[in-house]
Amino acid sequence: MTLTTDELTQIYQDLHQIPEIGLKEFETQTYLLKVIASLPQTWLTIKKVETATLVFVSGQAPHATLGWRTDIDALPVQEQTGLPFASKHEGMMHACGHDIHMTVALGLLSYFATNQPQNNMLFLFQPAEENASGGKRLYEMGALDDWMPDEIYGLHINPQLPTGAIGCRQGTLFAGTCEIHAHFSGKSGHAAYPHLANDMVVAGAQFVNQIQTIVSRNVDPIQSGVVTLGQFHAGTIGNVISGSAQVDGTIRALTQVMNQHIQQRVRTIAEGIALSYDCQVDLDLHQGGYYPVENDPTTTAAFIETMQTDPAIEYVETEPAMTGEDFGFLIAKIHGTMFWLGVDQPYQLHSEHLVPHVGAIEKGIYAMTTYFKKRDAEI
Incomplete structure (x- = not known):
């Protein structure tokens, strides 16, 4: 099955209520595994490594593996949004939008669990982006070795872009x-x-x-x-x-x-x-794993071409940002691309008042489903 709008909204709200600091995302992992278990399991293989969850989707006739990474941890921020589904964990909040990131990832996974791709896919639900270089940690402990992707992709929400807009660029995205x-x-x-x-x-x-x-x-x-x-x-x-x-x-x-x-x-x-x-x-x-996010020329050209030519997608060419992201380590090891997903907010990332626009979730899923289907046929 593919997750519905109502189900995706509920997932986002549930995840928003249970923020956890890096390497202690136990409740988050349990919730993710529950949602993953509700999906068709025919082509799925699931592996847990500490608080990370890896889901491998077997392709019909694979000769490559496409990867998708989402971060799952939160920040030590006291939420001040007044939301009815505000954080239940004192002094912790998804103030960087990782709850949106996870919801998009689950939406993508639900599509490919229902519609088997030609090539293999790896969904990496990664801990400790904010505090402990979780991507570097998993890579160096060999957690990805059995299912090492040939290409890897990821997103980060951007409060300054319109809801659902895709922002990207060749070269460095994040410092x-x-x-x-x-x-x-x-x-x-x-x-x-x-x-x-x-x-x-x-x-x-x-x-x-x-x-x-x-x-x-x-x-x-x-x-x-x-x-x-x-x-x-x-x-x-x-x-x-x-x-x-x-x-x-x-x-x-x-x-x-x-x-x-x-x-x-x-x-x-x-x-x-x-x-x-x-x-x-x-x-x-x-420095740990916080390398610059230097987008790969080939994968980024393919990604931008898809975003620019689909009339249902709003694409924005963005400037480099001095924000950091541990996806930089993974992208230094694996060809791939990171991009912004607009959530149209007056508050900055890490603000205790940040409330991303939930309309971005399905637009992000649509954009990446469209891209992955096209890329799956090309490689």
Whole structure:
């Protein structure tokens, strides 16, 4: 059977009520398995890996495997939407739209569970997109090995696009990200005797200042990069020299080469501060699986051509965004494409007020069913 409009709406509302943080999506996985079990099982093989669920659809005469990935985790955000189906989990919310993502994935799966494709298909319900590089984790543990897709696709909702509009582009869609955690250790002391101490407020402040030169003086002006330091913690009171300082931030870049270049400049600056101020620095640059989402030229050309030529689909050419997505790791390993699905909202992603327009669900399913049927016949 193919899920109906009413069933899809109910699924979305049910999932919206049970948000869970990455690698703890136990209730979510149970719900997903219940819906999957209600579908025709003739061509389906189901595998659980931690809180991930993989569903393999056997094709009629396969010579390739098409993959679809959806993320299933939520954010530590207290919902303020006032919805009758608001989150039941205190301090957690699907503020990034993964409830919409999962509902679209289940709609797609219901179609191909009922209408057997020529080629194999893999549906990956992936945990921990927000907090633990779930895609990288599954790939490196070998969870995909038996059913490794030849191509993989995924979407992300976009509040700024019209409901159901498809936004995509050749090249980078989302930036790669890298966390910065720098801890400077010197010697605390009395404010009246600075010569007997080693002030880490000064060292940390110089680190902050010098970081500002990376984008302005080390990044090609026609390329893009962002370095933001959002936290600085040092000291306990005004008349005590602090012997330690903690600085935390993030790097954003549209290519992995640029991300690594900026990482190296951060590392060099931190080491220089430690030498200049005779202190110790513990620097952790943590990228994990948050590589840039660099769309594959071939799959993206085929995808865009389908979206542009179907009069029932509203297609928008979008600019790169500095948001991060761990789909970047998978797409660095497997040819594929990610795109935006418009949900027409005044609130940004991660907002406690975000209420995506549910009309996007069926439009997203239609767009990808149309594409997969066409791609299935081509490859």
